[in-house]
Amino acid sequence: MMEPTAYLLLSGILFGIGVAGVVARKNALIILMSVEIMLNAVNVAFIAVGSHLGDPTGSIFAFMVMTVAAAEAAVGLAILIAIYRLKETIDITELSVLKW
Amino acid sequence: MEPILFIIFGAIAVGGAIMVVTRKHPMSSALYLILTLFAVAALFVLRQAHFLAAIQVIVYAGAVMVLFIFVIMLINVPENKLPMERLTGLRLLGVVAAGFLILESAILARRFAMPAGSTADAGSVQAVGRALFTDYLLAFEITSVLLLAAVIGAIALAKRKI
Amino acid sequence: MVTGILDYIWLVPALPLLGVLLNGAIALFCERPLLLAEAAHGDEGHGHGDAHGGHHAPAPYRKLVAFIGPAVVGAAFVVSVLAVLALAARPAHDRFFVQVLFPWIQAGGFSAPAALQLDPLSSVMILVVTGVGFLIHVYSAGYMSHEKAFARYFVYLNLFTFAMLTLVLGSNYLVMFVGWEGVGLCSYLLIGYWYEKKSASDAGKKAFIVNRIGDFGFMLGVFLIFWTFGTVNYTEVFAKVPLLSANGVLTTEIATAITLLLFVGAIGKSAQIPLYVWLPDAMEGPTPVSALIHAATMVTAGVYMVARSSSLFLLSPVSMGVVATVGAATAIFSATIGITQNDIKRVLAYSTVSQLGYMFLACGVGAFTAGIFHLMTHAFFKALLFLGSGSVIHALSGEQDMRKMGSLKKHLPITFTTMFIATLAIAGIPGLSGFFSKDEILWKAFSSEHGHIALWAVAALAAGITAFYMFRLVFLTFFGESRMEPEVEKHVHESPYSMTVPLMLLAVLSVVGGWIGIPEVLKGHNYFEEWLAPVFAQGAAGGHGAAGAHGAAHHPVALELGLMAGSVAVALCGIGLAYYLYRVRTNKPKEIAEAVPGLYDVVLNKYYVDEIYDFLFVRRIVNGSIVLWQAFDAAFIDGIVNGIAAAVRGAGDGVRRLQTGVVGNYAFSLLLGAVLLVGYILTR
């Protein structure tokens, strides 16, 4: 089996792409998807190292991450729907009622 | 065999991810994301994490992404009302910073050094299941509560009238 | 007699406390709603004249209050009598009983239990407090019957009795301090009983603040006692006195410091120079209050405390001298003021101050027994005088100015008779109680090793002045032609039995009260000195070995009798002068006053002491407070607070601009933090 280094590198790249998506995009839906990419990147790292160590803990962690991702997606999308119903937009730059 | 498949699926994953963050329409992003998720699932299989691969497809492809697409359809923002995206100012800086983050993680990844553990079957349904229902039972139960809370929260948020 | 009654000694303070609780409940839940409802109806034009409230149907609870209030004190008196009898049944050296109720304060090696101590000294005190107190309670039930806040009055009165009993029964200085503060508080409450009248509430505050000055000294004294002896329990402190003074820990200087500090407390509580100013003003309270707390009990707390600490005082000649001098000075000083006062209660107030000076004089010359003896007899006749004056005021619908009285003898026979007896007693006419106690003090002032001929002379002169102004009071009030307002004269009436019966009882006591202390020289037997001997013998033994009480042995009998005759002669002179000025040549006083206008005005205005205090202390403090308020509090402290608030506000104003409310910016900050953090990890 390969050393996990390549997987970790891949994980880093995926994570970076996700981060770039979160920071650079305005579309809330795509930002949520970018978050999913980040979570997946982390899962890749977990699984790679977990199998390297022969330890199921890696899988368990990835499992938990997925659960959180599912919960996050559900709640996030629900919020999005509520916001869209209210403001007719999914542009996060227009959602600035948090300000002052 | 593994390196070849890793390169193939890794490339698919990265390419899909790039497409996700660059597409204008969220539906395209979603489909590319599904692609990425499948590639990641394949990578899981490569690492002998069969259970997680199956779960990845079931949870992500089967549930989360369906939810995404469902919402995209439900909201159905007209093409011309999608946010105008331009890569300027802070956004550009953010992308640069993300590039730095990739660079840093690459350096970190090269430093990875850990002796390989047992070659025991660590990713199979049996192994993960055993660990999940013994050592991590509490975490598992808490996760179920988290999901319940998310379900209730999602309903409360999205429903017009409760 | 069952000695077991001593185990119930706790009932003595507990019974008045029960009265407080019961009357307090009535006052809170029955009386207060009633008064509030009345106040809401705008019932404003209500006279607050002494003892003359409006006329309304008495509420049913008032009878209960009028029963509970005196009854608990009476019960306490019965218990006290039984306990004292039980104590008396013991042999003289064993007349000492301590009951520990519960451990109160325990910290390290320090322990101050809540404990009661019954010995000859405190037994005298509880008998006086509960006995006279009971009579005054009964009197109050009649005197205050027109008052609206009837239950509140009895709550205060019972609370006062409780505090005073705690003071005298406590077995250590801390318990005494609780009672000490308690009586201070109650005097404040009772003087300010008619708190809607500004002068009354001012007098209450004055009494409280002046008392606090004294209490401060008392506290310091107690601290010093603890620092020196490591305990505040009487028995332990006094037991350690010989030991510590032998090994040099308890030097004369420390003893002087302790006793002077304690004496400062006594000065405040017992209204001696220079802290006597509160007592005359305290006459703003109801008259029975004046009788109870400003004549019979509270003001004697200082005397009691000095007597209780006698073994400490005896260690310091300086303190003894100070006590004697202050006592003598107060006696003559306030007596002179008493000459010129026209308010009947003020005359009595200055008289009280003067008599308290006598007691301190006695203590100062080492004649503690005589001091306590005078304390007791004074309690009888001064209470009688106050209650009698209350009866007069009651009869005259609240009139207190003696210039508007006269010829009341025929209207108020009982009041006149009893008051006349009391006047004779205070003037020192032989055979009455005042004679024995005052004469003993005079004799001790002359003969004791701490005494001095000057002290005797001053005290004798004060006795003469006392006789003069007391008879002046009697003559102005009861004799001559009527100078009353016609409207007032119509309503003049003798007081009800609830008031006159206590007067009569007190008159009896004023006559016979002194008979338990007839000096040997008059072929009597001084039971009182014998009774108190164990308490003061202890101190005398620990002191200089020579008891002041036995000083008589060194002087010839003829001298003692001669001095006695002299003091009686002085008193008779005073009486005669009073008769001459106020019965024979009634316009003579005015002429004298006009002849020496400056002196008269000075004395009439109480030597301007209040004004001097006002100028010296009150103004200074007020001005200083104003400076502190404006410069320190308003400018500095508030400046700090406001400045911090302004700084925080300004900082928040600046920082809030970071909160753009745009989620993307937050995400960017997160990313930046992550990059920097990972970078930091990499560089390690």
Add this chain to the structure above:
Amino acid sequence: MIPLFDLGVAVARVAVFFAFVFGLVVVMTWVERKGAAYMQDRRGPNRARILGITLFGMFHPLADALKFLFKEDFIPDNAHRLFYQLAPMFALAPAILTMAVVPFGPPVTIAGKTISLQIADLNVGILYLFAVSGLAVYGVVLAGWSSNSKYPLLGGLRSSAQMISYEVSLGLSIMGILMVFQAIRLSEIVLGQGELLFGILPKWGVFVQPLGFVLFLTALYAEANRTPFDLPEGESELVAGYHTEYASFKFSMFMMAEYIHMVVGAAVIATLFFGGWQFPYLADKGFAFPGGLSVTVPAAGVLVLRIGSFIGKTLFFCWLYVWVRWTIPRFRYDQVMRLGWKVMLPLSLLNIFVTGLVLLLIDKGGF
């Protein structure tokens, strides 16, 4: 390097299986029409003929295929072109992929090598089934959305909601089977069903999990958008649902996907609940009846009997689809959702609970 033999076997397996499934799909289109006609007391398709031979109308599927192939393949103006074209593939792929884990028969030994009659005996078995069947929804959703038209959108939304709802019950209803047979590989589950229950009854899933079977069957029908749950394409309300805007070959792909779904579904039911390739009382050496009576059958005969048993069961359940379609009326949409969430879901949870309880009692009491 994979030996040539193995490669050959693998290719052959896939080819055979595809042939089977697609052949069955073709047959199914004919069976459906013939069955409908039979139930409605009419003759059904009987005109298409080659050289005058009608063969009970069996040439009709062929004619249909030709017609679909040669019709104009158009794309509506406002449709999202990419997604519009991707949608049928998304629909077809999962349906076919499901077949990969269904065992057709026992492993056979040819030339000293053991060959399993199964494309892939995955160690995640049933999870794969879930994973792939969960993807089926994409085709419907994409089709409905990318058509950029009212009815397809409504149909797509309906179907995705319905499929997500029933997927839950579908998954949970199989849990009982997993628990009873203590296995997730389908081959192991089938092997487990070869035993006898109480010495007489074959230990088929339907006997140990009757409630699970009913739930699974219902959920499967809903999942395949078959009557009585064919709301997404309910003609009377939504024209043709999500594939309203589709025509020609793309439409035929949707049709094919549906029929493949039916076939694979039937195969899965047979595998999970009816013993798969197990023939009642047939052991490796021959029949062994409960009474002690045993009949020896040659190995080849056993194999044929077993494969035949599997095919027979699959065909029966294929027929059941048709049977149900013309027997039970369509549900109203809210009834479908209520049934899914308020009846199926609690029942499947109850099923799991009771199964666990019984297993625990057996474990403890040993009966």
